[in-house]
Structures are given as structure tokens and as C-alpha cells.
Amino acid sequence: MNRKIKRAAVLGSGVMGSGIAAHLANVGIPTLMLDIVPRELTEAEKKKGLTLEDPAVRNRIAASNKEKLKKQKPSPITSKKSLDLIQVGNFDDHMEQIKDVDWVIEVVVENLDIKKKVYEQVETHRTDGTLVSSNTSGISINAMAEGRSEDFKNHFLGTHFFNPPRYLKLLEVIPNKDTDPKVLDFVKTFGEDVLGKGVVEAKDTPNFIANRIGTYGLLITVKEMLKGGYSIGEVDSVTGPMIGRPKSATFRTLDVVGLDTFVHVAKNVYDNVDGNEKEAFVIPEFMKQMNEKGWLGAKSGQGFFLKKKGKEGSQILELNPETLDYEERKKLKTQATEMAKQEKGSKRKVRAIVNAKGDRAGDLVWNISKPTLIYSAELLGEIADDINAIDEAMKWGFGWELGPFEMWDAIGVKQSVERMKEEGVTVPAWVDEMLEKGIESFYKTENGKVYFYHNGEYVEKEVNPKEINLKLHKQANGVIKKNAGASLIDLGDNVALLEFHSQSNAIGLDTIQMINQSLEEVNKNYKGLVIGNQGKNFCVGANLGMMLMEAQDFNFPELDMVIRQFQQAMMNIKYNEKPVVAAPFGMTLGGGTEVCLPAHSVQASQETYMGLVEVGVGLIPGGGGNKEYYIQQLKGLPEGVDFDLQKVTNDVFEKIAMAKVSTSAAEAFENGLLDERTDSISVNGDHLIHDAKQKVLSLHNAGFNPPKREKVPVVGEAGYATMLLGAKGLANSGYASEYDLKIAEKLAFVLAGGRLKYGTLVDEQYLLDLEREAFLSLIGEAKTQQRMQHMLLKGKPLRN
Numbered sequence: 001m002n003r004k005i006k007r008a009a010v011l012g013s014g015v016m017g018s019g020i021a022a023h024l025a026n027v028g029i030p031t032l033m034l035d036i037v038p039r040e041l042t043e044a045e046k047k048k049g050l051t052l053e054d055p056a057v058r059n060r061i062a063a064s065n066k067e068k069l070k071k072q073k074p075s076p077i078t079s080k081k082s083l084d085l086i087q088v089g090n091f092d093d094h095m096e097q098i099k100d101v102d103w104v105i106e107v108v109v110e111n112l113d114i115k116k117k118v119y120e121q122v123e124t125h126r127t128d129g130t131l132v133s134s135n136t137s138g139i140s141i142n143a144m145a146e147g148r149s150e151d152f153k154n155h156f157l158g159t160h161f162f163n164p165p166r167y168l169k170l171l172e173v174i175p176n177k178d179t180d181p182k183v184l185d186f187v188k189t190f191g192e193d194v195l196g197k198g199v200v201e202a203k204d205t206p207n208f209i210a211n212r213i214g215t216y217g218l219l220i221t222v223k224e225m226l227k228g229g230y231s232i233g234e235v236d237s238v239t240g241p242m243i244g245r246p247k248s249a250t251f252r253t254l255d256v257v258g259l260d261t262f263v264h265v266a267k268n269v270y271d272n273v274d275g276n277e278k279e280a281f282v283i284p285e286f287m288k289q290m291n292e293k294g295w296l297g298a299k300s301g302q303g304f305f306l307k308k309k310g311k312e313g314s315q316i317l318e319l320n321p322e323t324l325d326y327e328e329r330k331k332l333k334t335q336a337t338e339m340a341k342q343e344k345g346s347k348r349k350v351r352a353i354v355n356a357k358g359d360r361a362g363d364l365v366w367n368i369s370k371p372t373l374i375y376s377a378e379l380l381g382e383i384a385d386d387i388n389a390i391d392e393a394m395k396w397g398f399g400w401e402l403g404p405f406e407m408w409d410a411i412g413v414k415q416s417v418e419r420m421k422e423e424g425v426t427v428p429a430w431v432d433e434m435l436e437k438g439i440e441s442f443y444k445t446e447n448g449k450v451y452f453y454h455n456g457e458y459v460e461k462e463v464n465p466k467e468i469n470l471k472l473h474k475q476a477n478g479v480i481k482k483n484a485g486a487s488l489i490d491l492g493d494n495v496a497l498l499e500f501h502s503q504s505n506a507i508g509l510d511t512i513q514m515i516n517q518s519l520e521e522v523n524k525n526y527k528g529l530v531i532g533n534q535g536k537n538f539c540v541g542a543n544l545g546m547m548l549m550e551a552q553d554f555n556f557p558e559l560d561m562v563i564r565q566f567q568q569a570m571m572n573i574k575y576n577e578k579p580v581v582a583a584p585f586g587m588t589l590g591g592g593t594e595v596c597l598p599a600h601s602v603q604a605s606q607e608t609y610m611g612l613v614e615v616g617v618g619l620i621p622g623g624g625g626n627k628e629y630y631i632q633q634l635k636g637l638p639e640g641v642d643f644d645l646q647k648v649t650n651d652v653f654e655k656i657a658m659a660k661v662s663t664s665a666a667e668a669f670e671n672g673l674l675d676e677r678t679d680s681i682s683v684n685g686d687h688l689i690h691d692a693k694q695k696v697l698s699l700h701n702a703g704f705n706p707p708k709r710e711k712v713p714v715v716g717e718a719g720y721a722t723m724l725l726g727a728k729g730l731a732n733s734g735y736a737s738e739y740d741l742k743i744a745e746k747l748a749f750v751l752a753g754g755r756l757k758y759g760t761l762v763d764e765q766y767l768l769d770l771e772r773e774a775f776l777s778l779i780g781e782a783k784t785q786q787r788m789q790h791m792l793l794k795g796k797p798l799r800n
Helices: 015-026 043-047 060-068 080-085 091-100 112-125 141-145 150-154 181-193 210-228 232-238 251-257 259-272 275-280 285-293 335-342 346-354 360-378 387-398 404-411 413-422 429-436 470-477 509-525 544-552 556-574 591-596 625-635 645-657 665-670 685-701 716-732 738-752 764-779 782-794
Strands: 008-011 031-035 086-090 103-106 131-134 156-161 170-175 198-201 305-310 313-319 326-328 443-446 449-454 457-460 486-492 495-500 528-531 580-582 586-589 601-605 608-611 680-682
Touching: 008 015, 008 091, 015 031, 015 060, 015 080, 015 086, 015 156, 031 060, 031 091, 060 086, 080 086, 086 091, 091 112, 103 112, 112 131, 112 141, 112 150, 131 181, 141 156, 150 156, 156 181, 170 181, 170 387, 181 198, 198 387, 210 232, 210 259, 210 275, 210 360, 210 387, 232 251, 232 313, 232 360, 251 259, 251 305, 259 285, 335 346, 335 360, 346 360, 346 404, 360 404, 360 413, 387 404, 387 449, 404 413, 404 443, 413 429, 449 470, 470 486, 486 509, 495 509, 495 685, 509 528, 509 556, 528 685, 544 556, 544 782, 556 591, 556 764, 580 685, 586 591, 591 608, 591 625, 601 608, 601 665, 601 685, 608 665, 625 645, 625 738, 625 764, 645 716, 645 738, 680 685, 716 738, 738 764, 764 782
Parallel strands: 008 031, 008 103, 031 086, 103 131, 131 156, 170 198, 495 528, 528 580, 580 601, 586 608, 601 680
Antiparallel strands: 156 170, 305 313, 313 326, 443 449, 449 457, 486 495
């Protein structure tokens, strides 16, 4: 379908509406955001002498909600520049502007009559062929389309984003009975390729897929807690990462979502189903009381948990559901929880805990999992066409690592069904039929492809060609070479991929070795190399534990050798004869950033958090990061124009000294870590490896030549003194400790190029030698070792 979304309109500017507008702006789509006209003036407006007819008053709701985007945490915008793409207005004065947009997204209050009135207005102004969608979380799409024209109905559907839209991957797409199939296909493709979403087609049923099962699962958990006499803290301690769920587990999730929102969503299902299912969506009495008291969670300052400040700092208390008093938070520690902690991966953890019969934690997890698995199986065909859609909706919408059917596979379908039947539970007939056929798992993997059980047989899961799953790819094709830290993989089309897979993808000697071997192999047999992986984060830096151990053993020759090798490997990347493209995502810190800086191009995921953070552990970058970051800033300056070398150096000094980390790939461009001329962003993280591979092929086809080695101008001794002056100012103002100042002196010396004249041209190796000397002198200091130890133990910086 030859359609483009060049401009959009969002009707409703509350948390969800403004979040959707921000996400559209993040991907470069100019967006008109409208809301209602206020009925009365604020005190501030009265003081200014404004009237209800003033545009500033009439647009106030949308304008103030746009302004709130700047303060929200986590930030809904990837760059402050995104806000420039959001234009605000109101329904009465600006609705006619929707004639110029390609997509109208309605995000008004969850009330069918109000939504229908908005659609009447939309129909008056929209151009035929314009997409219209509702972000409803549960109102019938068909009911909303009633009374509208044929063209409206053909181009109307539900697009249910999950909050916050920038971060949560799920987009449920719900057609009405008259939606044009081509429109549906376009929205699904656009959602995945442009908005970066995981798109699942849902049926027009109450709360669609994720909220239907998620709400059911949460209420089952609350009721099991009350029945089994567990505390809120105990439940959260076992229903989070221990079973492949987010850290916010059950009750912390409810506090984040807001109890009022949850009650509304649960009531929507309650009002639209009957029988036993209706009973499952009854809100427990203590939660009704909380809702009446306004104990809604994070938004009201208290909910299932309360943060209380005491003499010894902040303490988090849990609510006692019987007394509604707050008490000390408890954790559930049993033999099953200890066994689960020892296991690796969510599948093994959940199997260990669920199969621990008679254990207090094991029984809790089994008693909440059993009905959720059965409920998911009962809803197959009603809420979605296949089990894969249900699993993906729960993973992308609720952050589950395993969808219900993947979880069922993990605990063992045959054994668990036998146990369910022993306990008097009826299992959906299709699950029994599957087992009778001798099929004992919902999913299987063969030759790098995933198959799932559907209508009596396994069918291949459809995958977007842009989605490369490295685990499956390796199963089908093996690896070219590997060691403990990294593997070299053939990606096809004569492109290779270097995958880090050490703990936290930290860079050690084995990784450095594999970088060099990969470059050699690529230069002989491939068109180019992608450096990427699909771990939790791209790379959190060098192996801190190893370096600390060597320093404490006074093994400085060994450390010197490792730093030299790391620096040389980065230079090898920079001057490699074939193109090298880095594909960072998530945490790309310290050494992770140092790997990206010398690459010929970077294809970054939208959610990439880059920065040279070594100062936080009492060091400076040691793998060439100072030099490469500095050169990158010089490259970005316009040719033939006089520039202030000191200003460039000061800027790099400040960003490294403050350990500045970008909050998105867009911000990494603004910080100068990414280069507009060579680097780009993948909004959909699942397409990152594919996009990086295409970039390698593009560079190769354009006749790639490595950069020429050139000398670098430095600010020398005079510039060193200037940087030091700034650092001392920070120390005198209390923003930096005495030891911070010592680190800053070392960093300034390296960036200045030592005691040379301003403007002296130096070789890169000269700067690398200065960097290495400074790094080694700092790692020998007791205070640096204390900072490193603290980071390894506590995961946060020490100020000493």
C-alpha cells in the first residue's frame, strides 16, 4: 500500500496522549496535539488579565501537557528537539487542521459517548483515506465505528499503545469489522518499521490481549496472597525476576500503573463477561478501600508501598491488607527461592520454583501460574488467533520474559497438566488433544526457525526479514570462531558479526583477542564486520574486577600490556581495510563507547545510553576514548573555518570529567559521541543487526577506503592550565572532591597533549601513550581502588 505518514494528530493530551505525541515526534513525525478548551481561568491567568477567549488560555491544556513532557521521568522524549515537532491547539479552534494529517489518533477519556462525539467532529474535517485510530484500552472498536461513513470505517481501527509509549514495545492493533485489510497491513508494518513496536493483532474483545490476561493474573495473585496469608512484600519478592517478570513484580507494578487505572481496567472486563470469569475480576475489599482513600501508588505518594524517611535514611514499608497499616517490608526466603537463585535463565528458575511442592514460595507461584496458564489457553481464538500473539503481547506489554505458553513449556506441559488434573482442574480440550497426539510442547525450534502449535500441528512463526535472532542463527549456521569472551558469526551476504558474550559483555583479554582475529578473518574473506550482540546491554566497559585484582597484586606490567592491546585493537578497528559498523544498544559505557568511536559507522538503537564513565571509578578512559572523542569533535567542525581549539578541548574535558551519559541515541548525537555524517538510529531494536549489516554492504558497495592517519592539533600547556582552572572552580564550589580534582588533572594533561605549545600537531600514538600512563598511575592509587571495589559491590559510584 503506497501510503506515508508525514503528519499526525493526537486528540487528547493527557499522560497517554502526550506520550504518544512524543513518540511520534521522536521518530520525526510532526504532530498536532489537541485538547478541550478550559471552562475557567486559573489564578495565574486572572492576574495576567487574560480572558477565556485568549489563545493562551484556549490552548492551555495541551500546552501545559506538552511542557510536562520535559519533566517526566523516565523521559518520554529522546531529545528536547522532539518537542519542536509537537504543535498544540484545541478541539474547537483547530480541529479543521486534521484535514492536512495522514493519521488521527484519539486518546480522550474512556467513555464511548464522548469518543463518538469526537469522531463526529473528526468526520467533519478529515480527508477521505485518512487513518483514524483509538488508543482505547478496552472499549469496543466496532461500537466506536457505529454511525460513521464507509470511508471512515474502512480506515478506522484500534491502536492500543502501552504506557510509557517510548519504552513499552507492545502495540495492539484491533480492526473493526469494516477495516480495509490493506489499511490493517499498513498500520502493522508502519508500527513495526517506523514506530519500532512489537505489533500484535488482537480481536475486539474486552481489554484485548495483554490487559485481559495481565489484569486477571494480578487479581489472581492478590487473591492467593489473601488466601495463603502472604504479605505484599513476600509476594513481590518471588513474582519478579525470579519467575522472569520485571523487578516491579506485582504490587510495585500496581503502584506504578495507579490503582485507579487498574480498577477501571478490571471493571471494564467485569462489566463485559459473565459466569466464573466475572467473579475473577471482582476487586478485593481492601483495594476498594485504598482506592476510596486515594492511596493510588506513585502518583499519590502511597499505595501498596510507602517510602518513609527516618533517621537512618529512607525506608520502604509495605501495606498490611488486613489492618491497612504500613509495616516493615518482608521477603519470602525458602528452599525453593534459594534453588531458583542458583539456576541460570528464567526457564530454569521458574521450573525450579514451581515444581517445589509443599514449599511456601513454590506453592504461591504454582497457585498463581496454574489459573493464568489455563485462562490464557481458554481465551485462545477469542482474544487472538494463536498462542504466539498471546505470548508476545504479554512479553512486550507487561515485560514478562516468558509468555504464558512459553512458561508452560518451561515447567513441563505434560507433568503440569497431570498435576492440574490431580488438583481437580479442567484443562481446555485443545491442550488435552495436543498431548494425546504425543506433542508435549507448545513451541519447537528447528534449523534456526521457531514453530508453534496451532490447530493440531506445528506452524512456522512468521518473522520480519529485518529481525535477525543471533541465538537461532548460530543454531542453524554455527560460528566461524569463538572464545570465552566473543564469537565471530557469518551473517550471510559476505558480512561477519563479532558478538561479545562475556559476563555483562565486559571487555577482557579474550574479547580483545577475538576483535583482532575477527578483523583478520574479515579482511581475508568478507565484505565487512558488524560488532553487535543481543545481550542485556551492548557493553558496560572493561573487565573492572580483573583490572582491580591485577592492581591490588601490583601487577602493573600485566595491566600495561592489557591497556596497550586494547588501544591497539581499537586502532586496528579504525584503520581496518574493510568497513566495521558498531551496533550499540542499552548501556554502552566506557569501553563499550570506546569500541564504537573508532568504528567506520555506528548503527545505534534508539535506546542507547552512551558515555565515557571511567571517572566514576577513579580512572580515565584507557582504550583510546579520550583521543577518539576529541578527534570526533574536531572532525565535526566546518572545513576552512577558524575554530577555537580550546573550546573544543574544554567541551570534551567537561563531558568526560562529568561522566556524561546520553539518555538516548539522539542525545548521543548531541553529545558528539555519534556523528551525523556517518551514523544512524534504528528505532526498532529488533532490526538493529539487520540495519548494521545493510550499512556494511552499503559502505562496501560505495568503494570503502579506511581513513588516512593524520596528526592532531592539541592545546598544550596553556590549554592544560585553562582546563585546570575550570576543574578547581568546581572543587571550590563543592561540586568535586579533592580526589575528583586529581583525576581531572590527569584527564586535562592527556587532552592537552602534555607540556607542548598551543596548536602543536601530534601523532595519535603520542596521545595514546599519555592516556595509558595516566590510566596506570590512577589505578595504582588507593582511592581509585576503593571506587572500583565499591562499584563492583554496590553497582554505584563512590565519592571519596
